[in-house]
Amino acid sequence: MTAAPRPGVLFDVDGTLLDTNYLQTLAWWRAFRDTGHPEVSMAACHRAIGIASAGLVEHLLGDDVPDGEAITGAKDERYEPLRELVVAFPGVEDLLAACRERDLAVVLATSGEESDLEWMVPAIGGEDVVDGATTSGDVATAKPAPDLLQTAADSHGLDRGRTVAVGDTVWDVRAARDAGMPCIALTCGGISRAELEEAGADEVYDDPADLLAHLDDSLIGRVARG
Structure with a gap:
């Protein structure tokens, strides 16, 4: 029997979880x-x-x-x-754990190569709560095309209607928009709140710690509550 699709969060890595x-x-x-x-x-x-x-x-x-x-x-x-x-932004490990505690799948969706995961995942921390990863090598066209996010959701059994994408660039936001997913953007990658909102971000926070502090009121919290 096939498991029912799960709600989840797709996290970009560079500039979102890692200060790179x-x-x-x-x-x-x-x-x-x-x-x-x-x-x-x-x-x-x-x-x-x-x-x-x-x-x-x-x-x-x-x-x-x-x-x-x-x-x-x-x-x-x-x-x-x-x-x-390379270092992780403050609050990253706690943010990933908090998403898992709310019964959300935690998936990395990066434009990097599969080999990059060898150093990215240890740098991020929270290996025990990350369900998996999708990289540019898994799709024919990476961000800003929506393929990476769609493939990440489908290959990890996620419900696209209850999956939130988190990124830090206008390319992340455009990919999420075209994939039909709500998007949270963070300004810690160096792109302004105004540009991220103009690109279509549903919510904007400063960094992972700021998102964690407002998690239950965010899109992620609402998805977790169903």
Whole structure:
């Protein structure tokens, strides 16, 4: 007998649970310069964080970039030594545990690669309460397309009508909107409340600790109560 779909929360990782957006920005900026694209600014890199690697390069340089693989390879090289600086935002582990305590499935939905989970999950903490993860490798088109969120919900047996997406960029918000899911956005990734609300976020909080402090009054709390 197939289990009934569960209510749940889909958490983005970079900039939402882990304080990585500016490290990612620095790595991408260096990678573009390494490969002969000094015209790409740090500001442009920051505003593209949240798009999967190949899409990010196309977003900033246009379609049919001949050295796209070289750029993403250079980014990986530049980012690797920065990983030792990665920390979780305050309150992350408690937030994940609080969602589980309310009988919600906790699933990570990241535009990163599957191999990134090897360092992401330990950095996040709360391994005992995370039900699983979906990465860009599980879909043909990653964020801002809705595929990642839809696949994450379906592959983990979640009820799309009672699943909340949590992210930190306009790309996360657009993906959730197109997936037909309510979205909570956090400003800790460096994107303003106004931009996140304009993109369609249903609720905006400062960071995981702020969301935790208001959890029962949030969309997550309402989903948990049914």
